[in-house]
Amino acid sequence: xxxxxxxxxxxxxxxxxxxxxxxxxxxxxxxxxxxxxxxxxxxxxxxxxxxxxxxxxxxxxxxxxxxxxxxxxxxxxxxxxxxxxxxxxxxxxxxxxxxxxxxxxxxxxxxxxxxxxxxxxxxxxxxxxxxxxxxxxxxxxxxxxxxxxxxxxxxxxxxxxxxxxxxxxxxxxxxxxxxxxxxxxxxxxxxxxxxxxxxxxxxxxxxxxxxxxxxxxxxxxxxxxxxxxxxxxxxxxxxxxxxxxxxxxxxxxxxxxxxxxxxxxxxxxxxxxxxxxxxxxxxxxxxxxxxxxxxxxxxxxxxxxxxxxxxxxxxxxxxxxxxxxxxx
Amino acid sequence: xxxxxxxxxxxxxxxxxxxxxxxxxxxxxxxxxxxxxxxxxxxxxxxxxxxxxxxxxxxxxxxxxxxxxxxxxxxxxxxxxxxxxxxxxxxxxxxxxxxxxxxxxxxxxxxxxxxxxxxxxxxxxxxxxxxxxxxxx
Numbered sequence: 004x005x006x007x008x009x010x011x012x013x014x015x016x017x018x019x020x021x022x023x024x025x026x027x028x029x030x031x032x033x034x035x036x037x038x039x040x041x042x043x044x045x046x047x048x049x050x051x052x053x054x055x056x057x058x059x060x061x062x063x064x065x066x067x068x069x070x071x072x073x074x075x076x077x078x079x080x081x082x083x084x085x086x087x088x089x090x091x092x093x094x095x096x097x098x099x100x101x102x103x104x105x106x107x108x109x110x111x112x113x114x115x116x117x118x119x120x121x122x123x124x125x126x127x128x129x130x131x132x133x134x135x136x137x138x139x140x141x142x143x144x145x146x147x148x149x150x151x152x153x154x155x156x157x158x159x160x161x162x163x164x165x166x167x168x169x170x171x172x173x174x175x176x177x178x179x180x181x182x183x184x185x186x187x188x189x190x191x192x193x194x195x196x197x198x199x200x201x202x203x204x205x206x207x208x209x210x211x212x213x214x215x216x217x218x219x220x221x222x223x224x225x226x227x228x229x230x231x232x233x234x235x236x237x238x239x240x241x242x243x244x245x246x247x248x249x250x251x252x253x254x255x256x257x258x259x260x261x262x263x264x265x266x267x268x269x270x271x272x273x274x275x276x277x278x279x280x281x282x283x284x285x286x287x288x289x290x291x292x293x294x295x296x297x298x299x300x301x302x303x304x305x306x307x308x309x310x311x312x313x314x315x316x317x318x319x320x321x322x323x324x325x326x327x328x329x330x331x
Numbered sequence: 332x333x334x335x336x337x338x339x340x341x342x343x344x345x346x347x348x349x350x351x352x353x354x355x356x357x358x359x360x361x362x363x364x365x366x367x368x369x370x371x372x373x374x375x376x377x378x379x380x381x382x383x384x385x386x387x388x389x390x391x392x393x394x395x396x397x398x399x400x401x402x403x404x405x406x407x408x409x410x411x412x413x414x415x416x417x418x419x420x421x422x423x424x425x426x427x428x429x430x431x432x433x434x435x436x437x438x439x440x441x442x443x444x445x446x447x448x449x450x451x452x453x454x455x456x457x458x459x460x461x462x463x464x465x466x467x468x
Contacts, residue, residue, distance in 0.1 A: 282377075308422075308424035
């Protein structure tokens with residue numbers, strides 16, 4: 004048997020959901036471990052430290068996954084080190100490849116974010132109004148440091164070269180298994196590609212009107228998920244529940260649609276789409292019936308940027324350059 | 332001398348582009364701030380084009396399409412209108428001045444209107460100053 008593939012997994016600024024998703028492939032992971040040797044999986048699973056990673060030779064890891072966005076100086080450092088130590092680097096999940104939920108923080112100032120997180124929230128108990136500081140002298144003798152908050156959220160590829168991208172928040176476990184099979188068999192597309200089936204959520208979705216020989220009609224009314232209960236078999240978009248299925252990768256097997264929830268685009272853009280949010284605007288707007296419906300859409304969802312760029316703000320043209328004061 | 336903005340104009344070939352042509356024939360005077368790009372229909376202008384123009388430093392973006400009912404492809408301009416209404420709100424919500432972006436209906440017979448729109452838009456952009464991407468306000 005050939006040597007095992009040396010595998011690394013780093014959690015940058017994410018929530019560890021992507022790691023949970025990898026563990027979710029359950030027994031199949033045990034089978035996969037015949038071909039994979041986990042040399043680094045921090046800070047979540049394996050007992051390795053960053054210094055162990057730093058001690059590795061350059062290019063020691065064959066395949067490394069990063070999940071989570073770059074939100075602080077620690078993420079910046081570890082991602083750079085991991086890039087150096089790995090032959091192939093995969094941005095795994097929506098945060099790593101697109102910016103994820105945290106990227107929406109770029110629409111707010113650091114003060115707003117910190118006040119919300121450490122002062123204003125109902126459940127926060129912080130009478131002195133203390134905020135995290137990158138450096139602090141504790142009891143006059145212990146010099147303590149914390150990673151500093153970066154000016155804006157960046158995706159992994161805005162910091163280092165990324166070989167492959169995987170969408171999803173988190174990626175669906177069945178898809179992760181296919182991915183691991185592809186990796187083990189060495190059946191990977193050219194570098195710089197998204198690892199995806201290339202199909203849109205609508206392609207996979209059982210509700211697609213084309214599956215039932217029905218025509219797509221212009222949408223005349225707009226609902227949010229809190230308004231009533233959508234029909235469980237009919238296309239949500241046709242019912243007026245705004246769904247981003249048409250422009251999102253369907254490697255998730257249309258999971259949200261299966262439980263009557265519209266797609267919000269965590270899978271990432273289908274191939275050929277440069278800016279996810281702009282394409283959402285384009286797709287949704289052209290399926291609306293008239294200007295009045297467009298107005299209603301704007302009124303119902305009070306923040307268009309946060310709706311259309313829910314998972315992809317960092318990778319959007321808008322964030323990269325347009326938003327004033329957010330340049331790195 | 333006041334600053335001369337750089338406007339990217341997407342002009343529908345059936346109306347606004349012809350309108351711009353007529354503006355020339357009529358010897359209408361308007362500032363040389365607009366760089367027109369001929370498109371088959373205002374409905375073919377993707378929101379990405381607008382974002383990309385602004386991201387690359389255009390001070391303003393103008394989309395010119397046919398009046399309602401006049402679209403050569405029947406409903407292209409209706410779709411433009413819906414898209415751009417939503418896009419405008421999205422740009423605004425992301426903290427960017429949506430006044431840099433404008434949608435106008437200018438027919439092939441409205442050469443004078445074209446000149447007026449460009450003049451008005453240029454004046455507005457002069458008040459706004461250069462695009463923040465280039466270090467403006």
